[in-house]
Amino acid sequence: MATNERRAREKARRRQEILQAAREVFFERGFHQATVDDVAFRAEVSKGTIYLYFESKESILAHLLLEGLALLLAQLNEAYAAHQSLSAEERLWRLARTYLDFSQTHPNYFRLMMAFDRGRFREQISAELYEQILQQSIRALDLVTQTVRQGIQAGEFACDDPKMSAGALWATLNGVLVLMANPLRRQMLSVELEPMFEATMALVLRGLRRAAN
Amino acid sequence: MATNERRAREKARRRQEILQAAREVFFERGFHQATVDDVAFRAEVSKGTIYLYFESKESILAHLLLEGLALLLAQLNEAYAAHQSLSAEERLWRLARTYLDFSQTHPNYFRLMMAFDRGRFREQISAELYEQILQQSIRALDLVTQTVRQGIQAGEFACDDPKMSAGALWATLNGVLVLMANPLRRQMLSVELEPMFEATMALVLRGLRRAAN
DNA sequence: GTATAATATGACCGCCAGTCAGTAAGTGAC
DNA sequence: GTCACTTACTGACTGGCGGTCATATTATAC
CATH class of the missing domain: 1.10.357.10 (Tetracycline Repressor, domain 2)
Structure with a gap:
């Protein structure tokens, strides 16, 4: 059942994608100006998903x-x-x-x-x-x-x-x-x-x- | 027209009262936890008034x-x-x-x-x-x-x-x-x-x- | 093909800084 | 005393945002 491994990998990648998006957004607009919706949009993910990972x-x-x-x-x-x-x-x-x-x-x-x-x-x-x-x-x-x-x-x-x-x-x-x-x-x-x-x-x-x- | 002077004095005092209230509230609960309504309440003033002074x-x-x-x-x-x-x-x-x-x-x-x-x-x-x-x-x-x-x-x-x-x-x-x-x-x-x-x-x-x- | 689990979604909630139309109080003129 | 006018104050309301959750979608197992 190598599926689980792949799952874990994909999960980790998603997490990285969100982190990457946050890095861009936070650094561009500043932490306080940036909104979680901004990050979600940049990561091409819904806001709810963000909160599954952080x-x-x-x-x-x-x-x-x-x-x-x-x-x-x-x-x-x-x-x-x-x-x-x-x-x-x-x-x-x-x-x-x-x-x-x-x-x-x-x-x-x-x-x-x-x-x-x-x-x-x-x-x-x-x-x-x-x-x-x-x-x-x-x-x-x-x-x-x-x-x-x-x-x-x-x-x-x-x-x-x-x-x-x-x-x-x-x-x-x-x-x-x-x-x-x-x-x-x-x-x-x-x-x-x-x-x-x-x-x-x-x-x-x-x-x-x-x-x- | 000494009225104006008194007015100015009262205005300054009000300002000080708000500042005093803010000092208490901010120092007690921390700036981010404290709300402007808290300050207004403590100063016995409406929120709108706060924004007349700051x-x-x-x-x-x-x-x-x-x-x-x-x-x-x-x-x-x-x-x-x-x-x-x-x-x-x-x-x-x-x-x-x-x-x-x-x-x-x-x-x-x-x-x-x-x-x-x-x-x-x-x-x-x-x-x-x-x-x-x-x-x-x-x-x-x-x-x-x-x-x-x-x-x-x-x-x-x-x-x-x-x-x-x-x-x-x-x-x-x-x-x-x-x-x-x-x-x-x-x-x-x-x-x-x-x-x-x-x-x-x-x-x-x-x-x-x-x-x- | 169906039951089950894992993921993802976005409408919604509560909170709060800041606004503004409306009210009250004070002032000066007569 | 009262009217016209200015100044001071109010609090219901708005917009925006972090965070949630019932629901939908997709993947997996058998």
Whole structure:
């Protein structure tokens, strides 16, 4: 009875089609402007069907966020793996730049990530899904933690808690990216994203270095 | 014709009453859960009246945000003015701690601030109101910039762009506060807000100091 | 070919932000 | 006091949307 398998495959494909449609619609019109009917129309499916595959509008968004996280993680992993021979500081730079790059090439996914910790999202998706997303983002952070740890072992960095330092670094980058995402803010600070990003990274990494250096 | 004055006064009071009701309702039930009818009921006014005083639900929220910003600015100004004799680094600590303190004692206002740069808000309030909010937040940043500048002049800090450094510092604090606002994140990082905040500040300030130190 | 299960549909519901025709209260002139 | 007029307020109503469910359609099994 291979029928069941085929069924499962078709079901999965349908789900992907809906997700694809949602990606297009949400990214084109913005989550709040987009309606579930829009998604249904784009997916060539009735609205009811959407709800056979996802619990809610927010849940669809959450799955898109997971996609984005997977993408980011892949890029970070690549950056992490590719430069084992470099100094920890240089590798942190690469990781950070990968993140910056991601935020620029996939602004929609990035926006989703930044929105995740906030408000409704948390309340409107299932606990498992929520935790899944959190887990993924922790994985990204672990790459940073590992690198910091290696930097400490190599005597490059002077700090006693790599986890905390990694967290601080991560929070800092998020802070900069969010702050600078707003054109009017950039204008008022009269700085562009890249220089600000560079300066902030330099500042924090300087703080991380051994005093000797 | 003092009548007009009284009229204006009454109008202003009504407005304040609505704002007061909105503050209570929004903070109690959350912005999205709360309805305009709730606010109207609490203000003992019909829904229509609400819309005589505010353009939209979001606009009410924006005015609450302005309140919060005023409160924060007052506290920052106080902290800034009170410790002129201390070192720039110590004064940055005080400013940062004031901010941390604000985020804990007025979590609702703080949440509003963090939400401000994101999504709908920007799209759903008037351009003037939007810019007004931005201006206020820039004022807060200016206190930091001033302090950094003084630190440079005093030879405490080694950096060439106080504005950028202040921006970096500000972004960093925001990043930490947002990241650590989520209980599950704290759990996963196994750090509490305060230690993380301290560690991050220490890290950045270390980066700011003259190498000599 | 028929019984059964799996999928899909779209009219419908409840909710809510925002509107507007209508009402009430206040004001100034005489 | 009352009339004309302005200002302030009201709440029933509208349109739009997320989500549901009774019904229809299609596939499968025997």
